[in-house]
Amino acid sequence: MRDFSQDHRWLSINTATVRKQRGEPWPLPKILDACAARGIRAVSPWRDQVAAAGLAATAAQVKALGLELSGYCRGGLFTYTDSASQQAVRDDNLRALDEACTLDAPCLVLVVGALPGALAGRPAHRDLALARAQVAEGIAWLVGEARQRGMPLAIEPLHPMYAADRACVNTLAQALDLCEALDPAAGYAASGSSARPALGVAVDAYHVWWDPQLEAQIARAGRGPANRILALHVCDWLVPTTDLLEDRGMMGDGVIDLPRLRGWVEATGYAGYSEVEIFSKANWWQRDGGEVLDTCIERHRRCV
Numbered sequence: 001m002r003d004f005s006q007d008h009r010w011l012s013i014n015t016a017t018v019r020k021q022r023g024e025p026w027p028l029p030k031i032l033d034a035c036a037a038r039g040i041r042a043v044s045p046w047r048d049q050v051a052a053a054g055l056a057a058t059a060a061q062v063k064a065l066g067l068e069l070s071g072y073c074r075g076g077l078f079t080y081t082d083s084a085s086q087q088a089v090r091d092d093n094l095r096a097l098d099e100a101c102t103l104d105a106p107c108l109v110l111v112v113g114a115l116p117g118a119l120a121g122r123p124a125h126r127d128l129a130l131a132r133a134q135v136a137e138g139i140a141w142l143v144g145e146a147r148q149r150g151m152p153l154a155i156e157p158l159h160p161m162y163a164a165d166r167a168c169v170n171t172l173a174q175a176l177d178l179c180e181a182l183d184p185a186a187g188y189a190a191s192g193s194s195a196r197p198a199l200g201v202a203v204d205a206y207h208v209w210w211d212p213q214l215e216a217q218i219a220r221a222g223r224g225p226a227n228r229i230l231a232l233h234v235c236d237w238l239v240p241t242t243d244l245l246e247d248r249g250m251m252g253d254g255v256i257d258l259p260r261l262r263g264w265v266e267a268t269g270y271a272g273y274s275e276v277e278i279f280s281k282a283n284w285w286q287r288d289g290g291e292v293l294d295t296c297i298e299r300h301r302r303c304v
């Protein structure tokens with residue numbers, strides 16, 4: 001297992017971590033500058049942040065600063081109620097895929113969606129099995145497009161508390177079932193590269209830490225023709241957690257055994273970035289962004 005205690009060369013910052021600072025929301029160009037100034041080598045930006053800053057301008061800034069991406073957030077939300085909304089979903093995912101290519105991301109992260117309308121508080125139905133079928137259908141279609149572009153898709157299973165409104169793929173086992181069914185060869189037809197699968201997973205500690213099958217499923221992810229683990233996201237689970245979405249903890253402040261989790265992931269051969277992703281309305285978003293980044297660096301050395 002890699003030694004993270006001496007430097008932060010494998011730290012990436014998910015840019016949501018410093019996006020909503022009180023009084024001074026940080027735009028993406030400022031986040032990128034602040035990361036580069038601290039020797040942080042990678043980031044994972046969100047589509048709305050990139051849209052606000054401009055896609056071409058962001059790609060140029062990333063390159064000029066010598067940054068890499070550890071992922072691009074995000075595609076997915078595949079469920080629909082009629083053919084018009086299905087087409088809108090597909091069009092939006094193609095745009096996300098093309099943006100990921102322009103930014104030279106290593107993968108497009110997928111939050112797959114759940115009951116249509118639920119995120120807006122108006123679920124169209126109660127048929128979770130239908131939602132899961134539409135998700136499988138949507139990924140099956142998108143992976144064809146992803147293969148042609150050489151851009152891997154990373155399914156991110158979300159904690160089951162989001163099964164109604166954000167993602168009805170809730171365990172690593174479920175995500176890997178989809179990978180193995182929809183991308184059995186785990187390779188690109190177009191590029192000829194077999195080093196990365198066309199379809200893999202993003203392992204986010206916050207979403208999967210509780211799973212009794214976690215160790216076995218992480219090992220399973222590494223056993224196929226190519227390692228399915230395309231991203232590792234870290235933060236902590238606070239006790240108590242006061243908000244389902246925006247009360248993630250800084251590494252070391254909660255109950256997730258992050259070094260153990262990272263050990264399992266690295267035992268598969270994963271040697272990529274460890275991406276800090278913290279949505280924290282009441283704590284870290286209330287602080288100066290520079291303080292947050294400095295704390296991420298220090299905790300990443302000590303607690304991940």
Ligand code: ZN
Nearest residue numbers: 156204233277
């Ligand atoms: Zn994540």
